[in-house]
Amino acid sequence: MFKKYDVIVVGAGHAGCEAAAAAANLGSSVLLITMNMGTIAQMSCNPAMGGVAKGQIVREIDSLGGYSGIISDKTTIQFRMLNRSKGPAMWSPRAQIDRMRFAEQWRLMLEQTSNVDFWQDTVTSLLIKGDIVLGVKTSLGVKIEAKSVILTNGTFLNGLIHIGEKKFGGGRTGEKPATGLTEQLVELGFDSGRMKTGTPPRVDGRSLDYSKMEEQWGDENPGKFSHTDVAVPTEQRCCWITYTNKEVHETLKEGFEKSPMFTGRIKGLGPRYCPSIEDKINRFAERDRHQIFVEPEGLNTVEIYVNGFSTSLPEDVQFRALTQIKGFEKVKMFRPGYAIEYDYFPPTQLNLTLETKKINNLYFAGQINGTTGYEEAACQGFMAGINAHLKITNKHELILKRAESYIGVLIDDLVTKGTEEPYRMFTSRAEHRLLLRQDNADIRLSPIGYQIGLISDKRMDKVKDKINNAGSIVAYLRTHSISPKNVNILLEMNSSSTISQNVKLFQLVTRPQIGLEQLRSVDPLLNNLLNNFDQETIEQAEIKVKYESYFEKELEIVNKMKRMEDQEINPEFNYTKLISLSKEAREKLLRIKPRTLGQASRISGVSPSDISVIMVHMT
Numbered sequence: 001m002f003k004k005y006d007v008i009v010v011g012a013g014h015a016g017c018e019a020a021a022a023a024a025n026l027g028s029s030v031l032l033i034t035m036n037m038g039t040i041a042q043m044s045c046n047p048a049m050g051g052v053a054k055g056q057i058v059r060e061i062d063s064l065g066g067y068s069g070i071i072s073d074k075t076t077i078q079f080r081m082l083n084r085s086k087g088p089a090m091w092s093p094r095a096q097i098d099r100m101r102f103a104e105q106w107r108l109m110l111e112q113t114s115n116v117d118f119w120q121d122t123v124t125s126l127l128i129k130g131d132i133v134l135g136v137k138t139s140l141g142v143k144i145e146a147k148s149v150i151l152t153n154g155t156f157l158n159g160l161i162h163i164g165e166k167k168f169g170g171g172r173t174g175e176k177p178a179t180g181l182t183e184q185l186v187e188l189g190f191d192s193g194r195m196k197t198g199t200p201p202r203v204d205g206r207s208l209d210y211s212k213m214e215e216q217w218g219d220e221n222p223g224k225f226s227h228t229d230v231a232v233p234t235e236q237r238c239c240w241i242t243y244t245n246k247e248v249h250e251t252l253k254e255g256f257e258k259s260p261m262f263t264g265r266i267k268g269l270g271p272r273y274c275p276s277i278e279d280k281i282n283r284f285a286e287r288d289r290h291q292i293f294v295e296p297e298g299l300n301t302v303e304i305y306v307n308g309f310s311t312s313l314p315e316d317v318q319f320r321a322l323t324q325i326k327g328f329e330k331v332k333m334f335r336p337g338y339a340i341e342y343d344y345f346p347p348t349q350l351n352l353t354l355e356t357k358k359i360n361n362l363y364f365a366g367q368i369n370g371t372t373g374y375e376e377a378a379c380q381g382f383m384a385g386i387n388a389h390l391k392i393t394n395k396h397e398l399i400l401k402r403a404e405s406y407i408g409v410l411i412d413d414l415v416t417k418g419t420e421e422p423y424r425m426f427t428s429r430a431e432h433r434l435l436l437r438q439d440n441a442d443i444r445l446s447p448i449g450y451q452i453g454l455i456s457d458k459r460m461d462k463v464k465d466k467i468n469n470a471g472s473i474v475a476y477l478r479t480h481s482i483s484p485k486n487v488n489i490l491l492e493m494n495s496s497s498t499i500s501q502n503v504k505l506f507q508l509v510t511r512p513q514i515g516l517e518q519l520r521s522v523d524p525l526l527n528n529l530l531n532n533f534d535q536e537t538i539e540q541a542e543i544k545v546k547y548e549s550y551f552e553k554e555l556e557i558v559n560k561m562k563r564m565e566d567q568e569i570n571p572e573f574n575y576t577k578l579i580s581l582s583k584e585a586r587e588k589l590l591r592i593k594p595r596t597l598g599q600a601s602r603i604s605g606v607s608p609s610d611i612s613v614i615m616v617h618m619t
Contacts, residue, residue, distance in 0.1 A: 005031045008146040010123045012040040014374045015152035015366030015381030022385030024115035041106030047099040053425040054375040055093035059441035065454025066382045069225035075101040076233040079222035089434045098298035124180035133362040148361040148388040157343035162260040164314030182343045198339040200309040204332040205302040212327040213240035240294040247324045255317030276310045312339030344370045347414035352399045353387040372422035379407045403558045473541035477506040509545045565598035585610040
């Protein structure tokens with residue numbers, strides 16, 4: 001019935017979809033197994049993509065040849081560039097998404113991707129011989145062989161849903177949990193743990209009074225995630241902001257004695273940076289109110305996502321508390337919020353390719369590795385799909401470095417440091433974030449995508465044009481001057497000091513108050529030059545000028561670290577013989593087996609003196 005596949009992907013969430021697409025587009029035959037063909041790429045939580053650091057990840061996936069950016073752009077109902085008031089390293093694209101159309105577009109894209117087959121079933125165990133995975137076995141008793149397997153099980157591994165004192169098995173509301181895989185992996189010697197996440201209630205938008213809330217519109221000139229020709233959104237929807245209050249908090253507290261979090265029924269740790277409303281009230285008792293974001297779930301639905309009100313309290317408590325929020329007095333609830341516990345596997349058991357150390361050709365991606373968030377899951381699936389294909393075709397693996405991508409930071413953090421709580425990406429996690437901006441993701445990563453075969457000649461030519469055109473603008477600014485009589489009025493209008501002699505345009509652009517848009521109005525030649533280029537290229541040139549000195553300093557730091565990052569450690573290196581190593585360092589080095597000195601230096605518990613000892617014995 002089934003042929004032998006190159007890659008089997010288990011789970012069709014964000015990680016599974018990107019894994020299947022990447023491996024298939026590289027030429028592997030792929031079987032995507034999902035428990036429900038109707039929930040492919042389901043947005044289980046908030047209907048949004050991107051945000052701080054997460055938007056950079058979506059741009060990076062797109063720049064390498066993945067699908068998340070394209071599908072987000074096709075289903076965007078509101079686009080905002082966050083943190084515009086800060087430096088460009090902090091600018092982060094975020095889009096409100098039509099949840100139903102997002103899932104539909106993902107399925108259509110996968111169905112139009114040759115080499116992807118589908119099978120609706122539940123994988124209950126892996127076929128393993130020695131230390132090599134050979135395929136999977138499903139609940140129907142079907143055995144399917146493959147050269148590699150990627151597990152992207154999300155929250156389904158022994159998933160347990162909590163609503164107040166009620167609890168029942170489920171990987172998502174209305175869907176069964178996946179059983180059998182955890183138990184088999186533990187028998188094989190893998191360590192496992194429990195984590196939790198939560199979701200807020202969904203409500204009927206027709207029952208809300210928006211006049212009592214603050215409007216939150218998207219950008220007047222919206223951008224997009226993808227560097228392809230997909231159009232920017234033409235129809236945007238408004239979101240709203242309201243707040244909890246003391247009465248809401250008191251009502252919620254009435255249910256604390258029935259809260260699975262406070263009674264200890266939930267054992268797994270939840271995401272620190274996306275706490276439940278009861279957790280917020282408990283941890284921030286001094287606050288009288290918390291922000292609630294009222295977000296539409298699509299263009300053609302009245303369903304509303306109550307962002308900021310994640311909870312597992314009894315449904316009657318949830319409802320009473322909601323009615324005390326401004327604008328929610330007559331609210332009708334579609335379904336209550338809930339918490340879900342699930343199994344994960346500490347990611348220190350993985351190589352940087354996301355292949356497991358114990359079982360060859362077996363890869364983990366997404367929440368199974370202890371992460372939270374669609375974007376974090378998608379980029380792991382994407383990299384696992386690429387590396388599964390590369391390994392079975394005897395090609396060199398792809399490992400992105402910390403200095404070249406947020407994806408590289410995320411995977412290195414997981415594999416090197418592990419995580420005991422749901423891992424979420426922040427700009428602060430990336431020490432070289434000034435170089436890892438959303439505006440230059442294509443410049444950084446498209447050459448890599450092109451080299452492995454996921455970026456077309458046309459797209460690569462577009463990247464080269466962007467680099468060359470931005471360079472042309474910068475060259476003009478370096479070589480052309482402007483006189484005081486032509487620019488001083490503009491400088492005064494923008495609260496910038498006037499000049500007394502001709503000054504290079506480059507120097508003026510370095511001023512925080514002055515940009516290319518202002519200068520083109522007083523320099524006809526510059527205006528003519530800029531008319532040849534799109535806004536993205538112009539913005540790229542301006543960022544290069546304004547932050548040139550900072551970029552140079554950052555690159556110096558990267559180059560200094562490069563020696564350690566490039567110095568590989570033999571996988572068979574015997575740390576037990578190094579008596580000068582601390583006990584903690586020896587244990588962690590033996591377990592993680594870092595690939596390079598740079599990776600070894602980032603392991604918690606490994607000191608600079610330990611690194612010195614390793615370096616001495618490597619020479």
